[in-house]
Amino acid sequence: MKLYYAPGTCALAPHIALEWTGKPYEAELVELGSEEYLNINPLGMVPALKDDGFRIMTQADAILKYIEAKYPEADLGVTKDPLSQFGLDEALAFLTGDFHPAFWPFFVPDRYTVNSSTGAQDEVRQAAFAKIDRVMNHLSTLLDGGPHVAGSKRTIADPYAFAMVRWTAHTPKPWQDYPPVKRFMETMLKDRSVQAAMKAQGLS
Ligand SMILES: N[C@@H](CCC(=O)N[C@@H](CS)C(=O)NCC(=O)O)C(=O)O
Structure with a gap:
């Protein structure tokens, strides 16, 4: 692979x-x-x-x-019962459909307006940040009930959230300002496999 x-x-x-x-x-x-x-x-x-x-x-x-x-x-993954499956699918759909797209207008505002003035680009970023804050608050709610994004055990939703939450370091409100997310990120950062993948990508 x-x-x-x-x-x-x-x-x-x-x-x-x-x-x-x-x-x-x-x-x-x-x-x-x-x-x-x-x-x-x-x-x-x-x-x-x-x-x-x-x-x-x-x-x-x-x-x-x-x-x-x-x-x-x-x-x-999770056990095959329909409600556990739904929980994981719902989390993955949230991460793909809501969380990920929230960041792109913030990072590449020129794709979201044909007005290249600094003012227009800043407005796109401001609007994008409001959406980023909303999805981060929702993720905080998911993580308030336990250490994992979906269900009560480690799943593929955890690294997906981890990878994107890191991007908030470049926004006005980094992940450290959302306590449940902070706990999750700190746990993930201690994981040896997470550390190995980050090292392989030249990240610290
Ligand atoms: N729908 C795709 C989106 C992937 C995506 O946007 N990846 C970003 C990096 S996180 C990228 O490659 N961006 C390059 C670009 O937009 O030109 C997925 O979920 O995998």
């Missing part, structure tokens, strides 16, 4: 999940937007995954689910 990543992006999530499986894998650093990477993944985004004989796989949540399904012995 080969994971394509750019440092500190949401590709950190499957990188941690792969570390958690303990199975062999490769991780290849790519340059976002480069011709070379577009030839591998026409969407030009990370993460992407290549597994034996299959086409390139994209979409962080689908990749995480694939890793979980491929290595059941790593126990990165």
